[in-house]
Amino acid sequence: MAVVDSVDNQIESSSTNGQSPRLLCMTIAATTAANTTSGYTSWQRFFTPYTVPAFGGSVTGALYTSIRAITDDAGSGILVGLEYLLGTLTVSGNSFADGVEMPTKTITGASVATATETVFAVATVAMTATTPVLTITYKDQNDNTGQTATLTLPTNVAKDSAFLITPHLAAGDTGVKDVSNISISTGSAGTIKVYGLLVLAEIPASAIGPAAAAAPPMILPKPKYIADAGDIIAFYRSGVTGSGDMAALLSAVGET
Amino acid sequence: MPITGRNDIMKNIAKGLGFFGQFRAVGPAAGNTTAAALASGSLSVQLQFNSIGSTLPTTLVGFQLPPTLSNELFFTRAQANNNVGAGWTYWVARLYKIGTMVLSATGDQFTHDAATFPVLRTQFGEASKPLSLLPIIYLTVATQTTAPVISLRTAAGGAGYVDQDGNSTIGTASNFTFPNAITAIESAFVLRLNDGDSGVRDISAIQVVTASGGAGKNATIFGVELIAPLSQVSDQTTYCLDAVFGGLAMYDLEPAAATSGTVTSYLIIMSVGKINSGAASNPSIAGVLNV
Numbered sequence: 320m321a322v323v324d325s326v327d328n329q330i331e332s333s334s335t336n337g338q339s340p341r342l343l344c345m346t347i348a349a350t351t352a353a354n355t356t357s358g359y360t361s362w363q364r365f366f367t368p369y370t371v372p373a374f375g376g377s378v379t380g381a382l383y384t385s386i387r388a389i390t391d392d393a394g395s396g397i398l399v400g401l402e403y404l405l406g407t408l409t410v411s412g413n414s415f416a417d418g419v420e421m422p423t424k425t426i427t428g429a430s431v432a433t434a435t436e437t438v439f440a441v442a443t444v445a446m447t448a449t450t451p452v453l454t455i456t457y458k459d460q461n462d463n464t465g466q467t468a469t470l471t472l473p474t475n476v477a478k479d480s481a482f483l484i485t486p487h488l489a490a491g492d493t494g495v496k497d498v499s500n501i502s503i504s505t506g507s508a509g510t511i512k513v514y515g516l517l518v519l520a521e522i523p524a525s526a527i528g529p530a531a532a533a534a535p536p537m538i539l540p541k542p543k544y545i546a547d548a549g550d551i552i553a554f555y556r557s558g559v560t561g562s563g564d565m566a567a568l569l570s571a572v573g574e575t
Numbered sequence: 576m577p578i579t580g581r582n583d584i585m586k587n588i589a590k591g592l593g594f595f596g597q598f599r600a601v602g603p604a605a606g607n608t609t610a611a612a613l614a615s616g617s618l619s620v621q622l623q624f625n626s627i628g629s630t631l632p633t634t635l636v637g638f639q640l641p642p643t644l645s646n647e648l649f650f651t652r653a654q655a656n657n658n659v660g661a662g663w664t665y666w667v668a669r670l671y672k673i674g675t676m677v678l679s680a681t682g683d684q685f686t687h688d689a690a691t692f693p694v695l696r697t698q699f700g701e702a703s704k705p706l707s708l709l710p711i712i713y714l715t716v717a718t719q720t721t722a723p724v725i726s727l728r729t730a731a732g733g734a735g736y737v738d739q740d741g742n743s744t745i746g747t748a749s750n751f752t753f754p755n756a757i758t759a760i761e762s763a764f765v766l767r768l769n770d771g772d773s774g775v776r777d778i779s780a781i782q783v784v785t786a787s788g789g790a791g792k793n794a795t796i797f798g799v800e801l802i803a804p805l806s807q808v809s810d811q812t813t814y815c816l817d818a819v820f821g822g823l824a825m826y827d828l829e830p831a832a833a834t835s836g837t838v839t840s841y842l843i844i845m846s847v848g849k850i851n852s853g854a855a856s857n858p859s860i861a862g863v864l865n866v
Contacts, residue, residue: 355628359639360598396597396656396857426589427582434591460591485596490643493864494591518595521859523656540581540651540819541861542589558599558626558857 448506637841708798720788
């Protein structure tokens with residue numbers, strides 16, 4: 320049953336298979352602000368993403384119909400997405416390790432080779448590097464290889480700082496399908512991972528901190544991604560660099 | 576091939592042929608602007624730019640889209656929070672810089688930017704059709720001593736703007752008076768047009784009838800293209816706009832092209848109606864590429 324096809328199908332799946340609620344709580348230390356050469360908006364990646372569990376019975380995938388999150392900084396926004404590790408750079412030695420390619424997903428009944436809706440360079444280990452130039456070589460949304468994005472990062476980037484790559488893609492590009500290389504001009508420590516996201520929900524925070532967003536599939540004009548077992552759901556926070564907390568409640572219905 | 580329906584929108588976004596951005600805006604600090612009055616357009620306007628890179632009001636950076644796209648990027652949805660208070664109206668908007676002016680001397684004091692207006696888009700099947708823009712004056716230096724009075728005309732009484740229909744128009748004399756002798760920096764107002772006019776394709780002249788005291792009292796003149804309303808009736812809420820299913824309004828997020836030259840433009844949040852309390856918004860904006 321294609322739960323993306325109708326609310327009735329979702330209701331039927333919910334009553335037949337049960338929903339899959341999950342409460343997540345996570346925290347983050349202070350991070351490093353972006354600048355005009357590294358994404359134009361400060362972002363943080365919470366380092367405890369959620370792995371979609373194995374399914375039971377006849378369930379083959381999960382459609383997250385409700386995503387709600389609360390964070391303690393009213394001046395922030397929250398992004399929740401299916402996250403794919405496209406590549407890793409170990410700064411010491413300027414060593415690249417390839418990740419995965421963006422997956423194939425079924426969208427409105429057709430198999431689609433996805434590319435990133437948004438893509439980040441994340442310091443998963445704090446860096447020791449003075450305004451390093453990061454060069455990412457990638458395959459774009461139209462399968463053109465050898466495209467490059469260049470960012471100049473701030474000095475000594477703190478762990479879990481995330482830098483938006485999208486404004487620095489090659490002219491005409493909107494997404495990344497695959498990363499073939501990451502290199503850095505200088506630095507002695509740290510790790511950078513390039514993550515591509517398919518957006519599940521975006522949640523602006525409000526003045527009193529709590530922010531709730533539903534990802535109602537039939538309302539917002541965005542693709543309804545079926546998550547596979549083992550997919551990673553990651554949480555990012557925008558606009559701030561301070562330490563903070565987030566609690567999120569995810570609920571999915573099963574695709575059968 | 577252009578988008579032909581809902582399925583194309585969803586597939587294009589999934590293929591990476593789209594855009595999603597979540598931004599941190601910055602506007603005037605609390606209490607830093609002067610409210611409008613009847614003679615200054617009646618609407619207090621606040622312009623919020625990208626927080627990183629902007630030093631208001633002199634260095635302006637808009638929200639960044641993917642670079643140098645060749646096709647339309649149709650707006651599909653937006654969300655924003657309201658940290659300010661009840662009754663605010665936010666708009667996702669694009670500012671086009673028409674020119675600058677001096678308010679501390681009388682006479683013809685407007686200098687048009689190098690780009691030639693009108694700015695053009697495909698509208699209703701007509702390619703390169705002129706856009707009608709909302710004219711905004713944005714103070715980059717506060718006035719002093721005397722509230723300036725201006726007219727959208729030359730000092731000799733000639734035309735000062737091209738209206739929404741392409742008519743070269745002599746603005747009504749002395750029809751805009753700043754609300755205060757000391758009108759604060761970053762205050763912004765809608766320029767008053769002649770009765771019956773709703774926008775401008777271009778501005779060619781602004782006469783300063785009564786000048787501000789002091790020297791170097793400057794302002795920037797923008798034309799505004801409204802993209803999406805994010806109206807909020809209560810504070811501490813978020814507002815979501817669906818431009819596909821909630822009333823089709825898939826406007827192009829990419830800037831319109833100048834008639835000649837390159838126009839300076841910014842994708843921003845524009846709030847209308849109240850004096851800023853200092854809090855900025857965190858909008859998210861998404862679109863799909865028309866391929």
